[in-house]
Every structure is written in structure tokens, then in C-alpha cells.
Amino acid sequence: LVAGGLFLVGRALMQRRAAAKAQAAALDTLNRDANRALLGADEALKDAANDVEFAAAQWGDPEVVPYREAIRTADGELRAAFALRQKLDDAYPEKPPERDAMLRQIIARCTTAQQLLDAQEQRFDDLRDLEASAPAQLAALPAAIEALRARCSAAHEVTARLRESYAPSATASIDGNLAEAGKALDASAGEAARGAAVVGARPSEGVVALRRAQEAMARATQLVE
Numbered sequence: 001l002v003a004g005g006l007f008l009v010g011r012a013l014m015q016r017r018a019a020a021k022a023q024a025a026a027l028d029t030l031n032r033d034a035n036r037a038l039l040g041a042d043e044a045l046k047d048a049a050n051d052v053e054f055a056a057a058q059w060g061d062p063e064v065v066p067y068r069e070a071i072r073t074a075d076g077e078l079r080a081a082f083a084l085r086q087k088l089d090d091a092y093p094e095k096p097p098e099r100d101a102m103l104r105q106i107i108a109r110c111t112t113a114q115q116l117l118d119a120q121e122q123r124f125d126d127l128r129d130l131e132a133s134a135p136a137q138l139a140a141l142p143a144a145i146e147a148l149r150a151r152c153s154a155a156h157e158v159t160a161r162l163r164e165s166y167a168p169s170a171t172a173s174i175d176g177n178l179a180e181a182g183k184a185l186d187a188s189a190g191e192a193a194r195g196a197a198v199v200g201a202r203p204s205e206g207v208v209a210l211r212r213a214q215e216a217m218a219r220a221t222q223l224v225e
Contacts, residue, residue, distance in 0.1 A: 027096060030103040037110035038085060041078050045071065048117045055124050058204050063127075067120040074113035081109040130207045135199050138210050141192040141217075145185055148220055152181055155224050181223035188216035 048071050056064045084106050088099065130137070155178055162171050191213035199206025 024096075027099060027103070030100065030107075034085070034103045034106040034110075037107045037114075038078075038081060041074070041081070041110040041113045044114055044117050045074055045078055048074070048120070051121065051124075059124070059127060059208055060205070063208055067124070070116040070120045074116045077109040077113040077116075081106045081113075084109075127204075127207050127211060130210060131203050134195070134203065134207045134210050138192055138196045138199055138206065138213075141210075141213055142189070144217065145189050145192065148217065148224065149185055151224050152178055152185065152220070155181075177223040181220040184216045184220035184223065188213045188220065191216065 048067070052064050052067045052071060055067060084102050088094065088102055093099075094102065159171060159174065159178065191209045195206045195209030195213060198209070
């Protein structure tokens with residue numbers, strides 16, 4: 001009995017030591033991941049602060065409003081992450097579960113900041129990619145807009161028949177859709193005409209007009225459908 005008891009106690013101690021060692025190793029890995037995330041997000045934020053000024057010079061201030069907002073939000077996430085890092089490094093050590101949760105929160109905040117900045121960088125990369133094809137796309141837009149206007153007219157006939165056959169509540173969810181689609185098409189046509197007029201002399205301005213025309217077309221298409 002004594003030997004069996006000693007064996008069980010010894011095995012329990014070994015299991016505890018192994019669990020503590022595994023937990024320490026996992027926290028050490030998480031700590032390194034959090035530090036890498038902080039450094040990466042900090043560098044990305046510095047790069048974005050420079051990139052947004054170049055983007056404003058190339059595409060105009062209105063186009064970089066979402067970029068500046070993303071930078072402000074990312075900066076807030078990074079500040080919160082650094083505050084957690086400082087708390088972890090102070091003279092009052094946290095218990096392993098709390099330390100684990102704080103490290104994961106640091107990584108999550110840095111990831112959010114990085115994703116916000118990456119999305120805006122991708123947006124401007126897409127604009128730059130459009131420069132080569134912008135003249136051809138702007139030339140093709142008027143025909144696409146007129147085709148969607150024809151679909152809009154057909155949709156008016158469909159909704160008129162529906163209103164004759166069903167109660168008002170049946171079509172309430174689409175009331176106003178076609179009027180809004182018409183406004184979006186007008187906006188698209190205006191941007192397409194503006195872009196076509198300037199794309200040769202000012203390519204960046206033409207690309208911005210193309211993107212806005214495409215976005216208005218997408219809104220109109222959704223409403224008509």
C-alpha cells in the first residue's frame with residue numbers, strides 16, 4: 001500500500017510538472033507571436049502614414065478619407081495592444097490563464113489593425129491596376145448603362161403587374177428600389193462622362209471616375225434585380 005501510494009503521488013507530481021512545462025512552453029510561443037504581431041503592425045502603421053499622403057497626392061483627398069479612418073482605427077487597436085504588453089511586463093506577474101488571454105488579445109488587436117490597413121492598400125493597388133484599362137472601360141460604360149436602363153424599364157412593368165395582383169404589403173419591400181436605381185444610373189452616367197473627358201490628360205482622375213461609375217452601376221444592378 002505504501003509503495004502504491006508513493007507511486008501514485010510520484011506519478012501525479014510528474015504529470016503536474018509536465019503540464020506546467022507544456023503550459024510554459026505554450027505561453028513562451030504565444031509571447032513571441034504577440035511580440036512579432038506588435039512589431040509587424042507598428043511597421044505597417046508607419047508605412048500607411050506615408051502611403052496615405054502619396055495616395056492623396058495621386059488620387060485626391062476625398063479618395064483617401066477611408067484610408068485615414070482605417071489608420072485612426074488601426075492606431076487605436078495598436079495603442080490598446082501596447083498597453084496590454086506594458087501590463088504584462090510590469091512588476092506584477094499575471095497568472096498563466098490571464099497571461100494567455102492577454103497575449104491572445106494583443107495578437108487579435110494587431111491582426112485587426114493589419115487587416116484594416118491591408119484592405120486600404122489593396123484598394124489603391126486596384127486603382128493603380130485600372131489605369132491601363134480605364135480608357136477602354138470608360139468607353140464601354142455608356143452601352144452597359146443603357147442596357148441596365150432597359151432592364152429597369154422592364155422591372156417597372158413587372159412591379160406594376162405585381163401591384164395589380166397582390167396586396168401592397170407583398171411589394172412593400174421593393175417600393176422605391178427602381179427610383180433609387182434610376183438615380184444610381186444617372187450618377188454612373190455622369191461619372192463615366194467625366195472620366196472619359198479627363199482620362200487622357202489626368203489618368204488618376206479618370207480612374208477615380210471609373211471606379212465611382214462602376215460602384216453606382218453595381219448599386220443600380222442590385223436594386224433592379
